[in-house]
Amino acid sequence: MLERDRAGRGASWAAAGMLAAGVETEPGEAALAALNRASLALWPEFAAELEAASGVAVGLRREGTLMLALTRDDLASLRFSYEFQRGHGIELHWMTPREALAREPHLAPSLAGAVFSPGDHQADNRALGTALAAAFRAAGGDLREGTAVTGLDLTAGRVTGVIAGERRFPADTVVLAAGAWSATLPGLPPEARPPVRPVKGQMLAVRMDPAAPLLRHVVWAPKAYLVPRADGRLIVGATTEERGFDPHLTAGGLYALLDGAWRALPGIEELPIAETWVGFRPGSRDDAPLLGPAALPGLILATGHHRNGILLTPITAALLAESLLTGKVPPQMAPFAPSRFRAKDKT
Numbered sequence: 001m002l003e004r005d006r007a008g009r010g011a012s013w014a015a016a017g018m019l020a021a022g023v024e025t026e027p028g029e030a031a032l033a034a035l036n037r038a039s040l041a042l043w044p045e046f047a048a049e050l051e052a053a054s055g056v057a058v059g060l061r062r063e064g065t066l067m068l069a070l071t072r073d074d075l076a077s078l079r080f081s082y083e084f085q086r087g088h089g090i091e092l093h094w095m096t097p098r099e100a101l102a103r104e105p106h107l108a109p110s111l112a113g114a115v116f117s118p119g120d121h122q123a124d125n126r127a128l129g130t131a132l133a134a135a136f137r138a139a140g141g142d143l144r145e146g147t148a149v150t151g152l153d154l155t156a157g158r159v160t161g162v163i164a165g166e167r168r169f170p171a172d173t174v175v176l177a178a179g180a181w182s183a184t185l186p187g188l189p190p191e192a193r194p195p196v197r198p199v200k201g202q203m204l205a206v207r208m209d210p211a212a213p214l215l216r217h218v219v220w221a222p223k224a225y226l227v228p229r230a231d232g233r234l235i236v237g238a239t240t241e242e243r244g245f246d247p248h249l250t251a252g253g254l255y256a257l258l259d260g261a262w263r264a265l266p267g268i269e270e271l272p273i274a275e276t277w278v279g280f281r282p283g284s285r286d287d288a289p290l291l292g293p294a295a296l297p298g299l300i301l302a303t304g305h306h307r308n309g310i311l312l313t314p315i316t317a318a319l320l321a322e323s324l325l326t327g328k329v330p331p332q333m334a335p336f337a338p339s340r341f342r343a344k345d346k347t
């Protein structure tokens, strides 16, 4: 495994770690919703196995997620999502403001309503990267950090390895999993370039008292989400911006996050800022990942996970491993074949 920087420091570091298979279910994304839910079901066993293999805790928390409405408009839109998601078999509970405040007493008292999703969890995505690298190495994996892939070895139109500077690494199959940078991999012929682009997200974290945290559940407010970690960090996310690889935090971005968070949790204004950062989601044209053979023989894609790559980690690993070992595309992976974009491009 070749990583130009340090493993787990890309979008996987920048994420909030929400495992939001239920509340992320949106109209027109049936196949993705099914994959999200299948991956969520794998998470508890995956986390336990990974923690045992790495000795690193990955912070899986199962308090569930609260979605808030702060105005009458929000309430109408929350009602729509609630009906739609319940229609897809997701367990959700409609709550009065009083019930929501009983669960989270520091939420804005003027709350208009809330929905509780007991099945939407969170994990510590930064610890996840550390744990995966440790488990990979403990299992005998060769992880080379600080090693950028600078080209592909091609023999008779087939990928036969990768080039990193002066070195060549021969391979039966190459998996391209370079997140938002997947389309920019040097040496990739145009027809094999995955239609993946960076979707910029600004985030910040404030510091709560871990002994008396302001919040315990993941909260989706209308203009920001809030994710409390066990160590007292409260993550506030995230902007969604089409600005290429622009690495800058902006006054407007941070203002929008703080304003969105403050409207839901006014007590946030007393808390010290712990960190601010920018990350790049690997966005595809239909927001679903690209999993499976690229247009170039010998090259497999595992990219385009957009806003759900942490959630989709266990199922991506399981499906990729199965397809590499059997040479076949597992049925669950078929809807995410990269060829779906090639077919569209021809029409």
Ligand SMILES: Cc1cc2nc3c(=O)[nH]c(=O)nc-3n(C[C@H](O)[C@H](O)[C@H](O)COP(=O)(O)OP(=O)(O)OC[C@H]3O[C@@H](n4cnc5c(N)ncnc54)[C@H](O)[C@@H]3O)c2cc1C
Pocket: 002, 003, 004, 005, 006, 007, 008, 009, 010, 011, 012, 013, 014, 015, 016, 017, 018, 019, 020, 147, 148, 149, 150, 177, 178, 179, 180, 181, 182, 185, 186, 200, 201, 202, 203, 237, 238, 278, 279, 280, 281, 282, 302, 303, 304, 305, 306, 307, 308, 309, 310, 311, 312
């Ligand atoms: C602000 C934000 C919030 C998010 N919140 C959530 C969330 O709550 N829940 C969720 O499930 N998902 C979330 N996501 C999405 C999730 O983070 C991504 O979908 C996922 O991390 C993508 O993983 P990846 O391994 O494909 O990409 P990355 O983690 O970006 O990894 C790609 C790696 O490829 C390396 N690389 C690139 N080019 C080369 C090269 N030439 N040679 C060698 N290495 C190379 C990079 O250095 C990088 O380490 C969020 C993302 C962002 C940005």
